[in-house]
Amino acid sequence: MAKFVDRVVIHATAGAGGNGCASVHREKFKPLGGPDGGNGGRGGSVVLVVDPGVHTLLDFHHRPHARARNGKQGQGGFKAGANADDLELRVPDGTVVFDGRGEIIADLVGAGTRFVAAEGGRGGLGNAALASAARKAPGFALLGEPGESRDLVLELRSMADVGLVGFPSAGKSSLVAALSAARPKVADYPFTTLVPQLGVVTAGEDVFTVADVPGLIPGASEGRGLGLDFLRHIERCSVLVHVVDCATYEPGRDPVSDVQALEEELARYTPALGGELADRPRLVALNKVDVPDAAEMAELVKADLEGRYGWPVFAISTASRAGLRELTFAMAEQVRAHRAAQPVAEPTRVVLRPQAVDDAGFTVEPDPELPGGFIVRGARPERWIRQTAFDNDEAVGYLGDRLARLGVEDALAEAGAEPGCPVTIGDVTFDWEPSTPSGVAVMMSGRGTDARVERSTRVTAAQRKAAKAERRRHHSDDELWAAEDEDE
Numbered sequence: 001m002a003k004f005v006d007r008v009v010i011h012a013t014a015g016a017g018g019n020g021c022a023s024v025h026r027e028k029f030k031p032l033g034g035p036d037g038g039n040g041g042r043g044g045s046v047v048l049v050v051d052p053g054v055h056t057l058l059d060f061h062h063r064p065h066a067r068a069r070n071g072k073q074g075q076g077g078f079k080a081g082a083n084a085d086d087l088e089l090r091v092p093d094g095t096v097v098f099d100g101r102g103e104i105i106a107d108l109v110g111a112g113t114r115f116v117a118a119e120g121g122r123g124g125l126g127n128a129a130l131a132s133a134a135r136k137a138p139g140f141a142l143l144g145e146p147g148e149s150r151d152l153v154l155e156l157r158s159m160a161d162v163g164l165v166g167f168p169s170a171g172k173s174s175l176v177a178a179l180s181a182a183r184p185k186v187a188d189y190p191f192t193t194l195v196p197q198l199g200v201v202t203a204g205e206d207v208f209t210v211a212d213v214p215g216l217i218p219g220a221s222e223g224r225g226l227g228l229d230f231l232r233h234i235e236r237c238s239v240l241v242h243v244v245d246c247a248t249y250e251p252g253r254d255p256v257s258d259v260q261a262l263e264e265e266l267a268r269y270t271p272a273l274g275g276e277l278a279d280r281p282r283l284v285a286l287n288k289v290d291v292p293d294a295a296e297m298a299e300l301v302k303a304d305l306e307g308r309y310g311w312p313v314f315a316i317s318t319a320s321r322a323g324l325r326e327l328t329f330a331m332a333e334q335v336r337a338h339r340a341a342q343p344v345a346e347p348t349r350v351v352l353r354p355q356a357v358d359d360a361g362f363t364v365e366p367d368p369e370l371p372g373g374f375i376v377r378g379a380r381p382e383r384w385i386r387q388t389a390f391d392n393d394e395a396v397g398y399l400g401d402r403l404a405r406l407g408v409e410d411a412l413a414e415a416g417a418e419p420g421c422p423v424t425i426g427d428v429t430f431d432w433e434p435s436t437p438s439g440v441a442v443m444m445s446g447r448g449t450d451a452r453v454e455r456s457t458r459v460t461a462a463q464r465k466a467a468k469a470e471r472r473r474h475h476s477d478d479e480l481w482a483a484e485d486e487d488e
Contacts, residue, residue: 007057007153007154007155007156008057008060008061008064008154009064009151009152009154010060010064010065010066010089010117010151010152010153010154011064011065011066011149011150011151012046012066012117012118012148012149012150012151012152013046013065013066013067013068013118013147013148013149014043014046014068014118014119014120014121014147014148014149015043015044015045015069015070015071015084015120015121015147016043016070016071016121016145016146016147017040017041017042017043017070017071017120017121017122017123017124017144017145017146017147018040018041018042018043018071018072018073018074018081018082018123018124018144019040019073019074019123019124019141019142019143019144020037020038020039020040020074020123020124020125020126020127020129020130020141020142021037021039021074021075021079021127021141022035022037022126022127022138022139022140022141023035023037023038023075023076023077023126023127023128024036024137025076025077034128034131034136034137035126035127035128035130035131035137035138036076036077036078036128037074037075037076037078037126037127037128037141038074038075038076038077038078038079038080038081038126038128039074039080039081039123039124039126040071040073040074040080040081040123040124040125040126040144041071041072041073041074041080041081041082041083041123042071042083042120042121042122042123043068043069043070043071043120043121043122043123043145043147044068044069044070044071044083044084044085044087044120044147045068045086045087045116045117045118045120045147046066046067046068046087046089046116046117046118047086047087047088047089047114047115047116047117048088048091048095048097048106048108048114048117048154049088049089049090049091049112049113050090050091050092050093050095050108050109050110050111050112050113050114051091051092051093051111052111053090054090054091054092055092056092056156057091057092057095057154057156059090060089060154066087066089066117066118067087068084068085068086068087068118068120068147069084069085069087070084070144070147071083071084071120071121071123071144072084073144074123074124074126078126078128080123080126081123083123084120086120089117091108091154092156093108093110093111093159094108094109094156094157094159095154095155095157096108096154096155096156096157097115097117097152097153098152098153098155099150099152099153100150100151100152100153102153105152109159117150117152118147118148118149118150119147119148120147120148121144121145121146121147121148122144122145122383123144123145124141124142124143124144124145124387125141125142126141127139127140127141130142130398135398138394139394140389140392140394140395140398141389142387142388142389142395143387143388143389144387145383145386145387155232157233157235157236158198158211158213158233158234158236158237159209159236160198160209160210160211160233160236160237161208161209161210161238161331161335161338162201162208162209162210162211162237162238162239162241162331162334163213163233163234163237163239163240163241164176164210164212164213164241164243165213165234165240165241165242165266166242166243166245166258166262167245167253167258167261167262169245170244170245170258170287171243171245171287171288172212172213172243173197173212174287174319175210175212175243175285175287175316175318175324176197176199176212177199178318178321178324179199179201179210179324179328180199180200180201180210197212197213198210198211199212201328201331201332203328203329203331204329204332206332206336208331208332208335211234211237213233213234234277235277237280238280238281238334238338238339239280239282239283239334239335239338240266240277240280240281240282240283241282241283241284241285241327241331242258242259242262242282242283242284242285243285244258244259244284244285244286245258245287245288246286246287246288246289246291246295246297246298247288247291247293247294247297254297254301255286255298255301255305256301256305259305259309281334281338282309283311283312283313283314283327283331283334284305284309284311284312284313284314285314285316286298286301286302286313286315287316287318288317288318288319289315289316289317289322289323290317290319290320295315298315299315302315312330314326314327360378360406360407360411361378361380362376362377362378362380362381362406362407362408362411363377363378364376364411364412364415365415366415367422367424370424370429372418372422373421373422373423373424373429374415374417374421374422374423374424374432375423375424375425376408376411376412376423376425380406381403381406381408381425381426382425382426384399384403385399385426385427385428386426390428409434412432413434417432419432419433419434420432420433
């Protein structure tokens with residue numbers, strides 16, 4: 001028997017973008033071929049897709065980790081890396097997505113509804129895309145961004161028009177089996193129904209779904225019994241039906257007190273999706289009237305319930321099928337009225353929110369942990385940090401140019417930053433040294449180097465050429481003796 005799972009925690013990790021390629025075109029008789037490094041491919045995203053053929057979250061219970069593929073690295077000859085395919089995870093209709101703080105971030109309703117659980121990283125630009133009039137042959141490329149990683153909670157909340165509410169063994173499963181083709185387990189002990197059961201009911205031209213959920217007991221709104229596992233499956237129901245056992249022999253129980261206890265639990269429960277259960281239409285089904293004592297009890301309490309709550313009350317028997325037709329058409333009428341009251345669905349509108357004129361795209365604030373330090377926060381500066389290969393001086397110089405054009409250096413100066421103070425952007429902390437102002441031509445140096453980056457340990461091409469010439473040069477005897485004396 002398949003296990004029903006309606007709440008899981010998944011760990012979604014998107015794919016990283018591919019690195020850009022730093023390459024120079026080399027061909028005979030074309031000494032100045034120029035940069036031809038391609039861009040990296042985009043990493044795959046993790047996407048949740050509503051599939052009507054999926055009815056449980058069991059797959060995520062066994063495989064909670066979802067990881068998309070990484071994008072491919074760019075290559076020379078202007079060859080861009082391949083984009084990775086998105087990883088699509090099929091979820092049931094009615095799945096609600098929570099973040100780590102317990103806040104709802106998506107309500108997936110309707111076949112084909114998509115939600116990006118983790119966004120794939122962008123691919124890095126190759127040196128062909130980074131070439132400019134001032135930097136004709138960049139000796140670096142941008143790194144691909146890492147993919148987004150998130151821990152999400154998925155909860156399934158049944159999509160049913162009518163929810164059956166009642167104590168354990170009140171006959172809810174028998175009622176669903178009598179009204180529809182569903183065949184839930186029916187037994188004479190409490191909590192026979194441990195998972196929600198859906199049945200499709202036809203009443204004339206109306207077709208609707210009925211949910212048989214686990215039995216409710218006093219204290220369920222505080223987690224007793226199946227508690228919240230029961231209550232969250234009736235949040236979407238447009239009509240609630242109280243199924244009352246009129247043949248119970250438990251002391252202290254009668255149909256009126258049962259309905260009152262059920263209403264108290266529903267009043268204490270607040271749906272996370274909004275709205276109040278108290279606003280939903282109600283019907284009362286006095287079940288098991290095929291038993292003589294139960295029939296007498298139903299006749300006694302029917303007028304009391306109608307006078308106290310004003311709800312339609314039906315005496316039914318799932319065994320003899322007495323009163324089921326009247327109850328079915330009453331449920332269909334309530335469902336029809338609820339559907340007619342719903343607003344007409346409008347197509348999704350594309351909303352454009354332009355950036356504010358005074359929004360610089362970043363903020364500068366003092367670092368609480370480093371005295372005299374500052375923290376720069378912003379989507380673009382942090383993304384540029386992730387794209388920079390800090391073992392390449394020219395790439396570091398290019399990062400400085402981008403930050404200067406964005407206005408980070410001016411903002412640091414206005415905040416009181418002094419040369420040499422620690423500045424943190426993203427996960428990188430460095431000593432701030434003001435570079436050339438934005439718009440001033442940058443002094444070019446050898447590929448892979450930058451004259452503004454001090455204390456570089458990188459061996460330049462000129463140094464390698466001089467060392468090679470020194471090794472090949474014929475040394476005289478005096479020079480060899482002088483070298484030996486220096487070694488001693």
